[in-house]
Amino acid sequence: MRVLVTGGAGFIGSNFVEYLWKRYPHYKIVVLDALTYAGNPDNFPQSLKNSDRFTFWQGDVRDHALVQDLVSRADVVVHFAAETHVARSIFDDRKFYETDVLGTHAVASAVMRSPHLDRFIHISTSEVYGSARRVPMDEAHPLEPTTPYASAKCGADRLVYSYHITYGIPSVIVRPFNNYGPRQHLEKVIPRFIVKALQKEELIVHGRGEHTRDWIYVTDTCKAIDLLLHAPKDKVVGKVFNVGTGRETSVIEIARLLLELIDSPSGITLVKDRPGQVSRHRASYQAIESAVGWRPQVSIEEGLKETIEWYKGHGDWWKKLLWMLKVPFRNEKGEAIWL
């Protein structure tokens, strides 16, 4: 089996590559990644990099010729590559549409021209739903993206759907909820809180921190993608699957839980809320459970403990990123501000 993974040097992609490499010793894995600020070759263990089962291509998913060549030599494609940070998308949205929509267009077009391909797993996001109109949120929940990131991912999600309907591409659309775990960039809220707490600095919370998310540990997501990759085609192709835990926790609760687990003296400071903030998310995972028997296995308490341990043991990985803790975005007057 030859698996092409786009965006494999990022947070979820690198966890998935390592998971696949360990679980399937005969698989060949090809990663295509542009190594933007979010991609990091250190995310791959050295033994994996040295292995002849692993090939790395530094390149852009918008490069049709390169993508066509790599897809034509793969059996399955898992497409993670994207610009992923909501707050950055409020500062500079153009590259979100270019990477997330046009990059997905390049991948889906290559898939269309590769009839031998077994399946194409497109990694979408729960952000496409916007705030919950009802909970738990199933896959039929209206798509009401509230930020440029979410709308770009929504465009990509619907592009893949339309290619399945029009050209019959063997796509599976996955909508993970909020992932956390080792190797997540410090711009994202859980690692940001962890490193702030480890350094005994204030945790900055947007709004009153009452907005909830369905937090899922990254290995649970990897297992879900694995099952979708190997299930009988008729159970998954052409379908959309949420990957979440069915449990919601507010950001302020996460902050307090982390401070307690780390036993940190840091305080919590509330600042103005971010525009487009999603107020509530809680997934229904009934569709993926019925199709492939997946259920989340890691509780938020266990997952946070594992994540804290990883950041405690990998200061060399995250200290280089501390300067990126502040993220620029544009306010309603078009002024750039840093949060």
Ligand SMILES: NC(=O)c1ccc[n+]([C@@H]2O[C@H](COP(=O)([O-])OP(=O)(O)OC[C@H]3O[C@@H](n4cnc5c(N)ncnc54)[C@H](O)[C@@H]3O)[C@@H](O)[C@H]2O)c1
């Ligand atoms: N992290 C989450 O909570 C979450 C939740 C739901 C969905 N997702 C989706 O999962 C996927 C992976 O998310 P992540 O958190 O690992 O993101 P990430 O930002 O950590 O990684 C993204 C990767 O894509 C690469 N990339 C960016 N632009 C590229 C381009 N033009 N060509 C090739 N590679 C490019 C980056 O170098 C990086 O390695 C994304 O599609 C994201 O939308 C993430």
